[in-house]
Amino acid sequence: MQIAFLLYEQFTALDIVGPYELLRQLPGAESIFVAKQTGPVKNDGGHLHLVAEATLAEVPSPDVLVVGGGMQGTLATANDPQVLDWIRSVHAQSRFTTSVCTGSLILAAAGLLAGKPAACHWAAKDMLEKMGTHYSGERYVREGKIVTAAGVSAGMDMALYLIGELAGRKAAEMIQLSAEYDPDPPFDSGSIKKAAPATVEAVLARLGREIAEG
Amino acid sequence: MQIAFLLYEQFTALDIVGPYELLRQLPGAESIFVAKQTGPVKNDGGHLHLVAEATLAEVPSPDVLVVGGGMQGTLATANDPQVLDWIRSVHAQSRFTTSVCTGSLILAAAGLLAGKPAACHWAAKDMLEKMGTHYSGERYVREGKIVTAAGVSAGMDMALYLIGELAGRKAAEMIQLSAEYDPDPPFDSGSIKKAAPATVEAVLARLGREIAEG
Numbered sequence: 001m002q003i004a005f006l007l008y009e010q011f012t013a014l015d016i017v018g019p020y021e022l023l024r025q026l027p028g029a030e031s032i033f034v035a036k037q038t039g040p041v042k043n044d045g046g047h048l049h050l051v052a053e054a055t056l057a058e059v060p061s062p063d064v065l066v067v068g069g070g071m072q073g074t075l076a077t078a079n080d081p082q083v084l085d086w087i088r089s090v091h092a093q094s095r096f097t098t099s100v101c102t103g104s105l106i107l108a109a110a111g112l113l114a115g116k117p118a119a120c121h122w123a124a125k126d127m128l129e130k131m132g133t134h135y136s137g138e139r140y141v142r143e144g145k146i147v148t149a150a151g152v153s154a155g156m157d158m159a160l161y162l163i164g165e166l167a168g169r170k171a172a173e174m175i176q177l178s179a180e181y182d183p184d185p186p187f188d189s190g191s192i193k194k195a196a197p198a199t200v201e202a203v204l205a206r207l208g209r210e211i212a213e214g
Numbered sequence: 215m216q217i218a219f220l221l222y223e224q225f226t227a228l229d230i231v232g233p234y235e236l237l238r239q240l241p242g243a244e245s246i247f248v249a250k251q252t253g254p255v256k257n258d259g260g261h262l263h264l265v266a267e268a269t270l271a272e273v274p275s276p277d278v279l280v281v282g283g284g285m286q287g288t289l290a291t292a293n294d295p296q297v298l299d300w301i302r303s304v305h306a307q308s309r310f311t312t313s314v315c316t317g318s319l320i321l322a323a324a325g326l327l328a329g330k331p332a333a334c335h336w337a338a339k340d341m342l343e344k345m346g347t348h349y350s351g352e353r354y355v356r357e358g359k360i361v362t363a364a365g366v367s368a369g370m371d372m373a374l375y376l377i378g379e380l381a382g383r384k385a386a387e388m389i390q391l392s393a394e395y396d397p398d399p400p401f402d403s404g405s406i407k408k409a410a411p412a413t414v415e416a417v418l419a420r421l422g423r424e425i426a427e428g
Contacts, residue, residue, distance in 0.1 A: 014235035014393065017262075021228035021366065024259045031259065040254070040265055045238045045245065048231075051254055051263035101394075121394060139398045151394025152235065153370065161400045173403035173413050174420070179228065180315075180335060180365025182404030183397035184353045186375045189387035190396030199387050206388070 001028055001166070004062035004090070007035040007052045008070075008077045010044045014152050015068030015100040017050075019159035023064070025175045026167055034059045036082065044070040056086040061093045064162065068155070069101025069121060071211055078109035087112070096162055097146050100155035104148040108133045116143045121151035122192045123207050153190075156181065215243040215380070218276035218304070221255040221266045222284075222291045228366050229282030229314040230264065233373035237278070239389045240381055248273045250296065258284040270300040275307045278376065282369070283315025283335060285425055292323035301326070310376055311360050314369035318362040322347045330357045335365035336406045337421050367404075370395065 003023050005016050016033075024031040035041050035052035042049055067087070077083050087110040091097045099107050104120045107113050108131040117136040120128045125135040140149040140158040149158035160181070164172040176182075189195040195203075217237050219230050230247075238245045249255050249266035256263055281301070291297050301324040305311045313321050318334045321327050322345040331350040334342045339349040354363040354372040363372035374395070378386040390396075403409040409417075 012235070013231045017227045017231040020259075020262065021226070031261065033262065045234075047245065047267060048234065048247065049265035051265070053261060139396070150396075151392075153393050153395040153397065156367065157397060157399050164400060169401065170413070170416075173401050173409060174417050176399060176401050176403045177406070177409045177413055177417050178365075178421070179367050180404055181367040181399055182353070182364075182408065183367065183371060183395075183399070185371050185390060185395055185397070186378060187383065187387050187390050189390045190394055192391070194396065195387060195391045199384070199391055202384075203388050203391050207392070 001026065001030070001064070002059070002062040003029055003031045003064040003066065004034050004059050005031065005066045006068070007033055007041040007050055008073050008083070009042055010070050010073030010076070011041065011068050012070040012101060012152055013043045013045070013048050013050065015070065015103065015155055016066065018153060019066050019100060019155040022156060022159040022163060022175050022179060025178060026163055027171060032059060032062070044073060056083070060089065062090060063094060064096045065090050065094055065098060067099040067103035067106050069099070069103040069152070071102055071124070071207065074102040074105050078106050084110040095145060095166070098148065098158060098162065100149045100158065101151045104128060104133070105131065107146065107148065112146060116146070117141050118143070118148040119150045119154065120148065123204060215240065215278070216273070216276040217243055217245045217278040217280065218248050218273050219245065219280045220282070221247055221249040221264055222287050222297070223256055224258040224284050224287030224290070225255065225282050226284040226315060226366055227257045227259070227262050227264065229284065229317065229369055230280065232367060233280050233314060233369040236370060236373040236377060236389050236393060237280070239392060240377055241385060246273055246276070258287060270297070274303065276304060277308060278310045279304050279308055279312060281313040281317035281320050283313070283317040285316055285338070285421065288316040288319050292320050298324040309359060309380070312362065312372060312376065314363045314372065315365045318342060318347070319345065321360065321362065326360060330360070331355050332357065332362040333364045333368065334362065337418060
């Protein structure tokens with residue numbers, strides 16, 4: 001089984017590395033980092049680099065595709081015909097086509113989510129809806145063989161779900177224990193349902209500034 | 215404020231990228247990936263590479279140090295005098311010296327945890343205790359300015375705690391919402407208190423094989 005993680009400039013690192021750290025432990029699975037060109041790819045923080053091992057052409061038919069997010073990088077990638085063609089071609093043969101965070105905007109741009117429910121980073125929900133996709137507000141959403149996750153950290157919950165589907169509950173529980181994934185954040189502000197309205201406004205303002213500044 | 219993430223061959227990627235994705239959003243903070251040499255550093259999965267931007271000598275006094283884990287890499291690093299000297303020197307001036315997963319074995323090898331309680335990946339708790347440190351079993355443990363976290367994913371909970379200490383609760387809640395860190399794993403097997411005994415045994419057997427195979 002081959003699991004491909006798509007990298008592009010200005011990706012969000014945890015969107016990729018969270019699911020990777022769990023999915024790479026799937027018995028018999030090979031993980032591979034793929035991008036338009038091989039070599040280091042820079043994240044949205046501007047200084048973390050993950051190295052792409054293979055080009056899109058070299059990974060024509062992974063069993064699982066994970067498309068991460070990252071606001072600026074998402075918008076560029078959602079307008080890149082070469083990447084969208086590759087995603088459509090991969091999806092035609094995949095067992096699961098998945099996204100984390102604003103990665104669902106890329107799947108939507110590829111035409112995979114028309115009229116369907118999907119998850120996304122909460123701050124991009126209006127953009128998702130404008131692309132004809134219904135923002136579900138859930139941690140992750142399965143629609144046929146497409147699974148989309150909410151913002152950044154939600155990719156880990158989705159990955160455990162995928163492992164359960166691909167290898168069974170026992171394998172998923174082993175991998176959860178191996179990663180000691182028993183989360184216990186010291187604050188309870190991780191969703192727009194739980195955060196204070198002032199916190200939501202402050203984050204939206206900061207994200208808006210970051211997008212404006214490129 | 216400078217936050218240094220130590221990379222070494224066979225590190226566990228999520229130990230580093232989990233805390234990084236949260237800490238990098240600290241207002242006014244600069245994150246930097248540091249290793250003995252600059253350039254790509256390979257993880258314990260054998261194919262993910264993060265790029266080190268600076269050598270140890272180039273980062274003499276970060277405000278926060280994050281030392282991740284990774285079983286094989288930890289054992290090599292815990293026996294590397296150059297790295298241990300650097301950690302001691304950094305610790306003498308840091309605001310926080312921290313570890314994730316088996317990274318606490320490295321802090322213990324540097325002499326920072328003698329007689330103190332600390333967190334660690336559950337499967338390495340006997341090793342930690344043999345080094346004269348008390349395994350606490352908690353998600354993260356603060357002892358003075360040293361904060362140690364449990365296995366892999368626990369680094370995110372620790373990072374939110376650190377952000378609260380360094381920049382206040384409001385900043386931490388904003389960053390939690392930005393990363394949509396409202397975890398909801400589909401299984402409940404993330405700690406040795408919750409996992410089935412057969413799951414614990416199976417993971418220990420697998421980790422043992424991996425260590426034996428190098």
